[in-house]
Amino acid sequence: MYTMNEIVVILSGGIDSTTLLWYLQAQGYILKEALTFNYGQRHSKELVSAKSVVKQFNDSFEQNLIHRIIDISTIKDLISAGSLTGDKSVPKDFYDKESQKTTIVPNRNAIMLSIAVGRAVTINARYVAYAAHASDYSVYPDCRPEFIDKFDEAMYLGNLWTPVNILAPFKTMSKTQVVTEGLKLNIPYELTWSCYEGKESPCLECGTCLERTEAFLENQKSDPSLTSEQWDKAQKLYRKHKSE
Numbered sequence: 001m002y003t004m005n006e007i008v009v010i011l012s013g014g015i016d017s018t019t020l021l022w023y024l025q026a027q028g029y030i031l032k033e034a035l036t037f038n039y040g041q042r043h044s045k046e047l048v049s050a051k052s053v054v055k056q057f058n059d060s061f062e063q064n065l066i067h068r069i070i071d072i073s074t075i076k077d078l079i080s081a082g083s084l085t086g087d088k089s090v091p092k093d094f095y096d097k098e099s100q101k102t103t104i105v106p107n108r109n110a111i112m113l114s115i116a117v118g119r120a121v122t123i124n125a126r127y128v129a130y131a132a133h134a135s136d137y138s139v140y141p142d143c144r145p146e147f148i149d150k151f152d153e154a155m156y157l158g159n160l161w162t163p164v165n166i167l168a169p170f171k172t173m174s175k176t177q178v179v180t181e182g183l184k185l186n187i188p189y190e191l192t193w194s195c196y197e198g199k200e201s202p203c204l205e206c207g208t209c210l211e212r213t214e215a216f217l218e219n220q221k222s223d224p225s226l227t228s229e230q231w232d233k234a235q236k237l238y239r240k241h242k243s244e
């Protein structure tokens, strides 16, 4: 039996997908499972973040959201064109630059969404949500509304007797707007991890670090995951790359 508002969420442990959990909870959805994919990332920092985010979510709302880490790293060698899984180094620059194309893992969202839809059918959840947002537009085609709408239709038709719909409530929002929503919901952003490099502290100048700094700056907030010294450095690096 379907429960109309039950949902499976794809959670990376970054700020967008963490915001998505709190956002959907506020909208009245019942969050059944959060799926974190280990697709052979070069580090496991984000897996650790995802775990603590789910724990905080369950503690805050007295919920029983189940967290599953899904290991798809066995396909790493087949889809390692991008710098997130392969041997290339992580480029230090904004997302809209040509260099950022190396951070694309081929067909990543379709792969993760397909598995999540299979899981949703299995546990009778009606929806799958992921945190695609508009700042990814320029390089990541699988975050665009055109992709989301067609994929939603395909998943619906492909599971017609037990239909599942794809939700991407941030698809027209910039990352800054996502953080604006999140700040209203008191999200523990200090638990989240964005950097593409898995060092002890974030590098502050890869595409995702720069985008994160921009989102907090434009909300006139400091990034709560950073010390004040790191935040000063993050702002300096942001201005440096912005002016290049």
Ligand SMILES: [Zn+2]
Pocket (backbone or CB within 6 Å): 194, 195, 196, 197, 202, 203, 204, 205, 206, 207, 208, 209
């Ligand atoms: Zn970084």
